[in-house]
Amino acid sequence: MSSSPAISAPAETRWVRLGNFWSDFKQSPVAVAALIVIVSVVLMAVLAPLVAPQDPYNQQTLDLFDARLEPGEVGSGGYVHWLGTDAAGRDVYSAILYGLRTSLIVGVMAGTFALVLGATVGLIAAYYGGRIEAIIMRVIDLQLSLPAILLALVLVAMLGQGLPQLVTALVAAQYAYFARTTHGAASAERRKDYIEAALSTPLPARQVLFRHLLPNALPPLIVVATVQVANSIALEATLSFLGLGLPLTQPSLGSLISNGFQFLLSGRYWISIYPGIALMLTVVAINLVGDQVRHVLNPRRSR
Amino acid sequence: MSEPVLRVKDLRTQFHTRAGILKAVDGVSFEVGRGRILGLVGESGSGKSVTGYSILGLIEAPGEVAGGQVLLNGQDLTKLKGEAIRRVRGAQVAMVFQDPMMTLNPVLKIGTQMIAAVRAHDRVSRKVAWTRARDALAKVGIPSPEERLDAYPHQLSGGMRQRVAIAIALLHNPAVIIADEPTTALDVSIQGQILAEVRRLADETGTAFVWVTHDLAVVSSLADDICVMYAGRVVETGAAADVIAAPRHPYTAGLLASVPAEHEPGTRLPQVPGSTPSLANLPPGCAFAPRCFRAGPACTTTPPVQDFGDGRTALCHYPIETDKCQPLSSTSTTYRSAS
Amino acid sequence: MIGFLIQRILQALLVIIAMSIIVFLGVYAIGNPIDVMIDPASDQALREALIHRYGLDRPLIEQYFIFMNNMLHGDLGESFIYRLPVLSLIWSRFPATLELALTAMMIATCLGIPLGLWAGYKPDSLSARAIMAFSVLGFSVPTFWVGLLLIMMFAVELGWLPSGGRGPVTNVLGMPLSITSLEGWSYIILPAFNLALFKLGLLIRLTRAGTIEVMSSDYVRFARAQGLSESKVVGLHVLKNISIPIVTVFGLELGSTLAFAVVTETVFNWPGMGKLIIDSITVLDRPVMVAYLILVVFLFVVINLVVDLIYGQLDPRIRVKAAS
Numbered sequence: 001m002s003s004s005p006a007i008s009a010p011a012e013t014r015w016v017r018l019g020n021f022w023s024d025f026k027q028s029p030v031a032v033a034a035l036i037v038i039v040s041v042v043l044m045a046v047l048a049p050l051v052a053p054q055d056p057y058n059q060q061t062l063d064l065f066d067a068r069l070e071p072g073e074v075g076s077g078g079y080v081h082w083l084g085t086d087a088a089g090r091d092v093y094s095a096i097l098y099g100l101r102t103s104l105i106v107g108v109m110a111g112t113f114a115l116v117l118g119a120t121v122g123l124i125a126a127y128y129g130g131r132i133e134a135i136i137m138r139v140i141d142l143q144l145s146l147p148a149i150l151l152a153l154v155l156v157a158m159l160g161q162g163l164p165q166l167v168t169a170l171v172a173a174q175y176a177y178f179a180r181t182t183h184g185a186a187s188a189e190r191r192k193d194y195i196e197a198a199l200s201t202p203l204p205a206r207q208v209l210f211r212h213l214l215p216n217a218l219p220p221l222i223v224v225a226t227v228q229v230a231n232s233i234a235l236e237a238t239l240s241f242l243g244l245g246l247p248l249t250q251p252s253l254g255s256l257i258s259n260g261f262q263f264l265l266s267g268r269y270w271i272s273i274y275p276g277i278a279l280m281l282t283v284v285a286i287n288l289v290g291d292q293v294r295h296v297l298n299p300r301r302s303r
Numbered sequence: 304m305s306e307p308v309l310r311v312k313d314l315r316t317q318f319h320t321r322a323g324i325l326k327a328v329d330g331v332s333f334e335v336g337r338g339r340i341l342g343l344v345g346e347s348g349s350g351k352s353v354t355g356y357s358i359l360g361l362i363e364a365p366g367e368v369a370g371g372q373v374l375l376n377g378q379d380l381t382k383l384k385g386e387a388i389r390r391v392r393g394a395q396v397a398m399v400f401q402d403p404m405m406t407l408n409p410v411l412k413i414g415t416q417m418i419a420a421v422r423a424h425d426r427v428s429r430k431v432a433w434t435r436a437r438d439a440l441a442k443v444g445i446p447s448p449e450e451r452l453d454a455y456p457h458q459l460s461g462g463m464r465q466r467v468a469i470a471i472a473l474l475h476n477p478a479v480i481i482a483d484e485p486t487t488a489l490d491v492s493i494q495g496q497i498l499a500e501v502r503r504l505a506d507e508t509g510t511a512f513v514w515v516t517h518d519l520a521v522v523s524s525l526a527d528d529i530c531v532m533y534a535g536r537v538v539e540t541g542a543a544a545d546v547i548a549a550p551r552h553p554y555t556a557g558l559l560a561s562v563p564a565e566h567e568p569g570t571r572l573p574q575v576p577g578s579t580p581s582l583a584n585l586p587p588g589c590a591f592a593p594r595c596f597r598a599g600p601a602c603t604t605t606p607p608v609q610d611f612g613d614g615r616t617a618l619c620h621y622p623i624e625t626d627k628c629q630p631l632s633s634t635s636t637t638y639r640s641a642s
Numbered sequence: 643m644i645g646f647l648i649q650r651i652l653q654a655l656l657v658i659i660a661m662s663i664i665v666f667l668g669v670y671a672i673g674n675p676i677d678v679m680i681d682p683a684s685d686q687a688l689r690e691a692l693i694h695r696y697g698l699d700r701p702l703i704e705q706y707f708i709f710m711n712n713m714l715h716g717d718l719g720e721s722f723i724y725r726l727p728v729l730s731l732i733w734s735r736f737p738a739t740l741e742l743a744l745t746a747m748m749i750a751t752c753l754g755i756p757l758g759l760w761a762g763y764k765p766d767s768l769s770a771r772a773i774m775a776f777s778v779l780g781f782s783v784p785t786f787w788v789g790l791l792l793i794m795m796f797a798v799e800l801g802w803l804p805s806g807g808r809g810p811v812t813n814v815l816g817m818p819l820s821i822t823s824l825e826g827w828s829y830i831i832l833p834a835f836n837l838a839l840f841k842l843g844l845l846i847r848l849t850r851a852g853t854i855e856v857m858s859s860d861y862v863r864f865a866r867a868q869g870l871s872e873s874k875v876v877g878l879h880v881l882k883n884i885s886i887p888i889v890t891v892f893g894l895e896l897g898s899t900l901a902f903a904v905v906t907e908t909v910f911n912w913p914g915m916g917k918l919i920i921d922s923i924t925v926l927d928r929p930v931m932v933a934y935l936i937l938v939v940f941l942f943v944v945i946n947l948v949v950d951l952i953y954g955q956l957d958p959r960i961r962v963k964a965a966s
Contacts, residue, residue, distance in 0.1 A: 142657060145942060147898040149905070154665065154935060157923040234784040241786045242908055242920055257787065264794060265805060273794070276787045287782035359867055386871075393869030400867075405860035408879050410886070419878055420868040471868060 024296040031292035034285040041282050045100040052094035053079050057249070084270040086260060092270060095256055096278050102252040103279070106163070107233035110170035114232075115225050117171060118178025119217065123209055125179070126186035137183060140176045148173040152235055156244045166245055170232050181224045185217035219297040226290035230283045237279055253279040307334035308511045309358070309396070309479045314371035314381075316350075316357045325582040327353040329535035330371070335479065335528070338505050340512040342526030342543060344519060344558070348579045350535040351515045352401075355481045357381075358513075359396055360388045375478065394424045397472035401484040403464035407456035413467055414452035420471050439470040444500055462493035469497070473504065481513045486521065498525050519562050523547050528614070531555050534580055534590035541615035551609070551617035553597045589620065597621045650950060654943040661939040662713075665932055666706050713936075719929035723922070728933040732915055737817040738808060739914030742906070743899040745821060745834035750841035751892065758849025759876065765854055773846060780843025785902060789836045789909035796832060803828050806911035833910040837903060841895050848891060852884035893949030897942040 026032050044051060083092040125136040143151070155169035189195060189212060198208050237254030239245035241261075246252050251259070253275045260271025316328035328350045335341045345351040356362050358373050360380060373380040375395060383391065392398075400406040408416060417436035418429055425432075433452065440448035443466045456464055465485055472480045482501075486494040502525060505512055514526060522529055522543060529546045531539040531554065539552040550556040557575035577594040580586065586593055592602035601620040609617050693699050697708060712719065718728040761770040797805035809829030811818035820826030856862060856879060865875050904916035911917070915934065922930040 145894065145897075145946060146939070147901040150901040150935075150938065153904065153919070153923065154931075157931060230782060234782070238784055238786055238905055242905065243924060244920075257790070261790065264790060265798060269794060269798075272790060276790060280783050280787060283784065284779065284782050287778060291778065361863065361866060389869050389871060391869070392867055398864070398867035400860055400864055402860060406864040408859075408861040408865075408883070410882055411878070415878075416865075419865070419870060419874060423869045423871070423874065468864070471864075474868075 021296060025292055028292050028295075031288055034288035034292075037281055037285040038289060041100060041278075041285070042104065044097055045104050048094075048097040048101050052091075052097045054091040054094040056090040056095040056098055057251075083274045084268075086256075086271045092256075092274050095251065096253070096275050099251050099253045099256045099275055100278060100282070102246065102250060103233050103236060103254070103282070106167060106170070106236045106246075106252060107229045110167050110174065110232040110236070111225055111229035113167065113171045114175040114228060115178050115221065118175035118180075119182045119214070119221060121175070122179040122182025122184075122217070123186055123213055125183050126190050126213060127209055129187075129190070133183075133187075136179075140179050140183075143176040144180060148231070148235060149238065152239060153242075153244065156239055161244065161247060163246065163250065166236060166239065169239075170235060173235070174228050174232065177224055177228060178221065181220045182217045185220055186213040189213055189216040223290055223294040223297060226286060226293060230286035230290065233279070233286075234283050253282075307336050308376060309513070310334040310372075310374040311354070311358065312372040312374065314354065314357055314373065315369045316353050316362055317367060317369045319365040319367075320583070322583040326535050327366070327582060328357060331532065331535070331537050332371075333528075333530045333537065333540060335511040335513055337478075337511055338509040339527045340502070340505055340514055340525055342522030342529045343513055343515045343532065344517065344522055344529060345532035346517055346579050348534075348582070349532040351517075351532050352483050354532070355398065355483050355513065355515050358481060359392050359398055361392075361398075390424070393420060393472075393477070394475040395477050396479045396481065397475070397477040399465070399468045399472050399480060399482040399485045402488050403461050403468055403485075404456075404488070406468050407464055409456055411455075412452070413454055413456065413459070417452065417467075417471055417474070420474055424475055435474065436470075439474050440467065442473060443467075443470045443504070444496075445470070462489050462497065465489060465497060466500070469501070469504075473508070473510070476508060477510060479511045479513065481515065483515045484517070485514075487516070487518070494521070501525065519547070519558055531558070534585060535582065536590070536618060537616075538591065538618045539616065541611075542613065545613070545615060549623075551611065551615065551622040552619050553595045553621075553623065554591050555617075556623060557594075557596075589618075597623075647951075650947055654947050657943050658936070658940055662710065662936050663706065665935045665939070666709060667702065709932075718933035718936075721922075721927055721930050723925055723927045723930075728929045731930065732918065732933060732937060735913065735915045735918050737819060738912060739900060739903050739907070739916060740817075741819050741821060742830065742834055742837060742912060742914060743896065743903055745830055746837035746899055747841065747892065747896060749834055749838040750845050753838075754842045754845030755849050755888070758846040759853055759880065761846060762850035762853025762880075763857065763876065765850070770850075774850070777843040777846040780839045780846070782843075783839075785836060785840060785905045786909050788839055789833070789906060792832050792836055793909070803832055806909075808913055833906050833912050836909070837899060837906045840902065841899065844891065844895070845888070848887055849884055852887060853880050856880045856883045889952055890949055893945055893952065897938075897945045900941065901938060 049055070083096070085091055086095065121136060121140070125133040125140075151173040152169045155172055156165065159165035159168060195208060195212055198212065233253075236245055236252055237257065240252050240254030241258040243258065246255055256275035257272050257279070260268070260273075260275070263269075264272050311334065312332050314328050314331045315326065318325040318327055331350070331354055333341060333343070343351045343354065353362070353366075357368050358380065360368070360383065362368055368381050371381065375391070380388065380391060380396070407413065414433060414436060417439070418432040421427065421432035421435050422429075427435075436452060437448045440451055445451055445463065445466050451459065451463075451467070456467075459467065465488075468485070469480075469482075472482075486497055489497070498521065501512060501514075504510060514522070516522060526543040529539070529541060529543045530537055531546070531552065533554050539546060539550065539555045541551075546555060547559065550559055554575070557573075560573045561575065575594055580590055580593070586603075588601075588603040589595070589598070589606045592598040595602070599621055604620075606618050606620045609619060609622050611617070611622075690699075697705055700708070709719065716729065718732075720726065721728055721731055724731055757773050761773040764770050793805045796803045807829060809820050809826050810823055811820045811826065812822045813819075814822060820830055853876075862875055862879055865879055870878070900915075903912075903914055904920060906912065907914045907916035908920055918930065919934045921927075922934070
């Protein structure tokens with residue numbers, strides 16, 4: 001009987017669903033290419049110490065004699081600087097690999113914390129309803145009406161610089177998106193009769209929360225999470241570029257670009273441009289994948 | 304019958320899909336005379352609405368009119384493109400849709416939409432267009448039409464909106480109005496009022512109607528002629544009274560038996576067993592054969608058009624003979640036992 | 643209608659007060675600004691005189707009330723760095739930012755709506771796909787990075803346009819503007835286009851989605867069946883229907899454009915409010931930070947209010963709800 005609701009999906013159908021998801025996902029060659037870019041970027045970042053020709057933050061390996069070499073030149077290390085070197089003689093390629101690491105760590109950490117915080121707040125609002133819901137959602141709406149960059153700016157100004165402060169600022173600026181998404185999906189479900197029925201039984205509240213409300217909010221949350229990781233990376237890069245993000249001792253792609261900005265006008269484009277291309281590829285690839293995931297998960301899409 | 308205003312000949316409309324070519328309309332022919340009402344009857348998926356859209360060239364990709372003719376006073380509409388067909392739409396052939404909640408733009412005033420409709424064909428001032436819109440509303444029995452022109456669609460009831468849609472269709476005194484299930488979404492009492500109004504308009508203005516519906520009860524009280532469709536083909540035609548009194552095609556008989564008014568209360572309503580076949584997966588020969596209580600060995604081949612005279616035809620190997628026709632109640636018994 | 647208006651204005655006031663408390667406390671929680679202002683070697687007496695002068699020795703609550711009281715009298719304090727009243731400092735930078743933001747919005751609208759209409763009208767065409775790819779780039783690639791590319795392309799490589807700064811200005815109604823001269827345009831066009839990109843991407847998507855939805859609606863089918871021409875269908879039905887979300891977004895985005903100007907102004911060295919706030923944050927010039935943030939919040943609240951009211955005017959369904 002197709003009309004009777006399944007109590008819980010057996011593992012088998014879950015695999016089938018995942019298979020369906022993948023076959024829908026790969027309909028778009030652009031999205032598949034973007035996914036490949038993301039996987040290689042992550043691999044390169046994780047394996048940076050093994051892949052990079054140089055540890056760019058070990059002062060001993062740096063030689064000022066190598067400063068501002070053009071792409072393709074051979075430095076005193078005896079290897080080719082394919083993407084050139086910066087003003088301190090750092091190999092730009094190595095710096096990008098390490099910078100990617102920082103950017104990805106910041107993006108994923110901020111995205112994850114914002115997801116957990118936002119989903120919790122959204123679920124609480126949807127579950128309790130009434131005045132609690134009204135107050136929480138009012139605050140969320142207000143926060144959403146302010147641009148994330150502004151909030152992040154204020155918080156970075158308040159908290160100072162450094163990785164934990166930066167992540168905190170990003171989470172505070174972005175959790176509201178998750179909260180609203182969760183609340184939207186969960187409160188639509190909350191109004192359905194079967195939740196009322198479940199609540200009238202002596203089931204513990206968390207069972208309702210985690211068995212019914214949360215799963216229904218998951219598909220849109222996944223989409224928001226993908227896009228927010230990209231946004232976190234971009235926002236972090238922006239803050240670092242403005243000189244309010246990470247210090248150059250712990251550089252992200254944003255600080256690398258900022259570092260090379262002053263040389264751009266004198267024609268030494270590579271110090272800024274290559275980290276920028278890495279940033280752009282990463283952010284656009286994540287967004288493209290997010291777009292396709294949204295498209296595949298969209299319940300209104302004709303099957 | 305006088306010379307027909309609209310004559311549809313062997314119309315074929317196809318949709319190109321991943322599953323292959325779907326023949327939504329497969330060789331449909333019928334004609335309507337001046338001031339007459341043709342009931343185009345069928346279940347959902349029978350191709351009756353697509354037929355309506357095909358007449359006006361409103362089929363969009365991946366669909367296309369693949370063959371046949373739509374002759375309006377002798378002119379073939381399927382040959383017209385762009386501006387030429389636009390000049391026909393609304394002026395010579397107008398259309399009314401099923402859901403009155405959806406056919407008017409919610410953010411534009413009724414007056415704005417009607418004035419646009421007037422000025423689509425006649426270069427008149429807004430003032431003249433407004434007057435004509437008001438008169439059209441009055442003609443379909445809408446009280447205080449000036450106020451309605453200044454209202455938004457959501458301020459009107461469903462029945463009132465459908466009257467507005469009919470008034471828009473009447474603006475240019477078209478030769479033909481195609482009405483696609485226009486009363487299905489309405490209350491029965493309002494439906495009755497609108498049907499009476501349409502009958503009056505057809506008689507007074509001479510406009511011919513093609514009334515697309517799945518509801519035989521509507522057709523029996525409104526239409527002059529009937530054209531029954533099944534899986535993209537016309538399976539039976541004839542004068543409305545004749546077809547309803549003595550259907551020739553088993554499918555028509557089945558539809559008639561499932562009309563509640565014809566049935567004894569308290570017993571289960573007979574229905575045609577099975578459901579409309581998917582157009583992508585039609586059986587060879589007669590598409591109705593798998594659901595038919597009269598089906599025989601010949602039904603795996605394409606059935607012939609049997610002509611009984613007086614415009615009565617049936618697409619069937621084993622049509623029900625008039626003189627041997629079983630009473631409806633026993634026909635329905637056959638259906639029930641088959642299910 | 644009046645009741646609705648009063649309710650919304652009260653709400654807006656509440657928001658501004660709440661934000662002023664948060665911003666004030668938040669910003670004043672940062673380290674001692676006196677250290678920034680004076681030579682560390684100067685003597686204790688001077689330090690204390692300064693602390694007293696700026697009221698920093700009083701309890702925070704008292705400082706807040708003094709601040710609010712002054713604010714209501716149009717006094718937002720004095721910059722620690724510039725030694726100027728904050729309000730006139732920000733005000734002097736305001737025309738540059740406003741000019742930049744409005745030019746950016748204009749570019750976004752003039753390009754975004756036609757492109758979005760086309761992409762929605764022929765969604766499967768090659769050009770529509772190209773437009774959509776462009777819009778993805780527009781709002782996923784960080785603004786500052788596009789700014790760098792623009793500078794490299796048009797200022798360094800081609801040498802067509804200046805790489806930054808504002809160029810000559812003329813006074814229009816007491817506001818110094820650069821869009822009045824051709825040379826002024828050569829300075830504003832790159833930053834304005836840079837700032838416009840994000841909105842452009844957003845506007846294209848919004849317009850396209852709206853157009854697709856309206857074009858597949860029954861009422862467009864009905865309008866076509868009435869013989870309305872395609873240009874009339876798009877001009878009457880599509881434009882009117884998408885105008886509602888677009889006006890909303892346009893209004894809301896005006897505020898965020900002012901905020902995003904922070905980035906563009908830094909990249910292009912544009913002397914607006916955004917550049918001022920970044921400079922103030924790096925040197926901990928608290929009065930400027932607080933005043934800027936409160937002003938931006940105020941702007942946001944006012945814009946939201948106006949958008950709400952316009953929205954009600956555009957959508958008859960909302961208007962009925964508000965009236966009943």
